[in-house]
Amino acid sequence: MMSRLREIRKSRGMTLADVAALCVPPTTAVTIGRLETGTRQLTVPWIEKLAVALQVEPRELIAQEGDTSIAVAAQLTVEGAQPLSETLQIHAPTPLAGTIGLLVRDSQGDYRAGDHLWLEQLPPPRFAEAINTDVLIPRQVGRFVFGRLVATEGNRLHILPARPGARQTVIADAPWLGRVQALIRRF
Structure with missing residues (x-):
């Protein structure tokens, strides 16, 4: 079994210390x-702990037969394009279980027309986890609101739309929200 732990x-x-600290319970960088x-x-318990720490699906930590990858040529830093100290591969993203999509038709905020967003669907008890992130929230009659979740007050969600000059929207009793997890952009 080939691990993709280092690569991810x-x-x-x-x-190593960052990952160790994010494990529950925390472990050491040496481990x-x-x-x-x-x-x-x-082992499977380690794969599950590490997947949570790295915010990936457990299956992403194991190299699968038929995985497609791209060799990394360089890394972009504040000093410009820099060579790598070791070879790295980029693997195609794998959606998490329960992921839903959002297509961007018109550019607004950080998103350009043609972008695909992957959203993690969260139930009401987990809404606070999405504060200060972009979210999609269902409204009545099949409508939606998209924007930055700036606050939660009881059952009310305060959303700042991505459109310039738009006013804050307050949504009450949302059954779920979708938090942006990944942006897929083609040029």
Whole structure:
């Protein structure tokens, strides 16, 4: 079984200590390093803990037969394009279970026409997790509101639409909301 743990960690710019601290319960950087190199066995419980820490589906941590990947040529930093210290691969994204999509038809805010957004559907008890992120919220009669969730007050959600000059919208009793998890953009 080939692990993609190091590749995913490095693509997110995280250190071994960062991943170790995000594990529940926290572990050590040495343990994460051993899991990456294979000197410690990557078991199902470890895969589940690491998937939560790295915010990926557990299956993404294991290289699958037929996975498509792209070799990384360089990395873009504040100093410009820089060479890599080791070879890295980019793998096609895999949607999380329960992911829903949103198509951007007209550019607004950070989103351009033609973008595809992947949204994680959250139930009401988890709405506070989405504060200060972009969300899609269903309204009555099949309508929706999209914008930045700026606050929650009881059963009310305060949304700042992405359109310039738009006023804040308050939605009460939303059955769910979709938090933006991924942006797919083609040029």
